[in-house]
Amino acid sequence: MTASTEQPRLVVHLIHQLDVGGLENGLINLIKHMPPERYRHAIVCLKDYSDFHAHIKTRGVEIISLNKREGKDFGHYVRMFRALRALQPDVIHTRNLCGIEGQLVAALAGVKLRVHGEHGRDMFDLYGKRLKYQLLRRLLRPLIGHFIAVSADLEHWLIDSVGAEPGRVSQIANGVDSVQFHPRLGPPAAVGPEGFMSDNAFVIGSVGRMVDVKNFPTLVEAFLRLIASPHPAHQRMRLLIVGDGPTRAECLDMLARAGAAHRAWLPGERGDISQLLRAMDLFVLPSLAEGSSNTILEAMASGLPVIATAVGGNTELVHPGFTGILVPPRSPDLMAAAIADYCRIPEMGARHGMRARSQIIATHSLPAMARGYLAVYDALARNGQEPKEPPCAPSPDSST
Structure with missing residues (x-):
């Protein structure tokens, strides 16, 4: 035969x-x-x-x-x-x-x-x-x-x-590959240009194509509102957006005009996404529309709590009060308030991030x-x- x-x-x-x-x-x-x-x-x-x-x-x-x-x-x-x-x-x-x-x-x-x-x-x-x-x-x-x-x-x-x-x-x-994307072990790596990271930095991160539908200027606006406030915890905040596209220049300009360029790093397209996610404390996705975001899945697999806009498949991935927070699109005030909660209550972020990874392993x-x-x-x-x-x-x- x-x-x-x-x-x-x-x-x-x-x-x-x-x-x-x-x-x-x-x-x-x-x-x-x-x-x-x-x-x-x-x-x-x-x-x-x-x-x-x-x-x-x-x-x-x-x-x-x-x-x-x-x-x-x-x-x-x-x-x-x-x-x-x-x-x-x-x-x-x-x-x-x-x-x-x-x-x-x-x-x-x-x-x-x-x-x-x-x-x-x-x-x-x-x-x-x-x-x-x-x-x-x-x-x-x-x-x-x-x-x-x-x-x-x-x-x-x-x-x-x-x-x-x-x-x-x-x-x-x-x-999502939950072996490649995993929580960090120990302190975060020192990423970005000199002076970007500090010992107690709280890194707000995002990953994606910097195009209109991803709406990254709303995230930048929320960040600028937070660091302009007098609350001492907000002075630890850093912003990391990984990706390239037409709105990257707009976001860089917003940061420069506010005198906050030194507290943000927008490195463009990168091949080390899993390592950069492990340098973050919080993942934020400000999209106007989504199917089922791979970047949210990768962030959750990395043990990060997620703030996302309540659009499309985001509402199926992020469970408010359990793995993250959902906010309306184009709402920098509400996004800023959600970010502030995670910055001021670090144990909440750790708890939500742990649950997020468990959800990924079970269902994705x-x-x-x-x-x-x-x-x-x-x-x-x-x-x-x-x-x-x-x-x-x-x-x-x-x-x-």
Whole structure:
């Protein structure tokens, strides 16, 4: 009896750009934790890719750039069609609004198994209600074999607003590496430029792309209000925002105009996120919209209490009074008050951070996330475009 020579099925992941970001990091983690004997992977980028692709370079993942121009670029549809015809994938997996048109191109290219994931919304459509985008989603909905949502908020929206059949929607929580991201042992490392850290510094931190939807100026404004107050505990505060993007210059300017540049460090994009998280005492995410934030998960795995805006999947991750505090978006006063509580009551931060890590280990392991996606792909492969039973992610476990 000879061994089977059948190749593992090929999944093509269509994304906007392979660069530093939560969605992209989640894709890399997914590929690393999927069984290679069952599924191969390729990534097609509407734009291009950066050095971030080195994280999967050794896994034989082909990466193709369509080099889509800004605005209307009808030529990229032709390039996408040709790429899919050359790759001949078993499964196409598009993500977010920017990729959903790829469902039509994939159908025309003969790709039978089609999955679409929703990971969050952008500034131009914070609540997923803009008419032209709703019409596009509804028009393409019949082509999609299964939807994946990373949060209950997005799952309900797909069913209630987009009109997806409940049996064709799975919620699969993002996973995090709780070995790489762990609480610090001992005193915090001395990070940042000389004079930034002190023996008793209280470091308020955040990580993310510095774009409008992440709303980092609100965090800077809250920080400036706190250090301007006479309370002695506030003089220990330092601000660390890791990431790059168009609002970084605005935040730096706000700090400079207030004479507070020496008490903040905005280093731009970094590759040592896990170490920098261990230098923080509190994690704050001021977003205007979120799917299921990977940076919140990483902060919680690092044993940090979290202050986040009460938007999207944040409300499913942060439990007020237990693992953190939720505040309304664009509310620097309420954000400042929440930060002040953690600064003045350090034992509260330690207690919430410990609970946060326990929550991550119990419900957000990378193997559990990978098994959820595997169940979707397998069900579509068994049943074609019309699965008789909805694929379900298995119950999360405590494996890491």
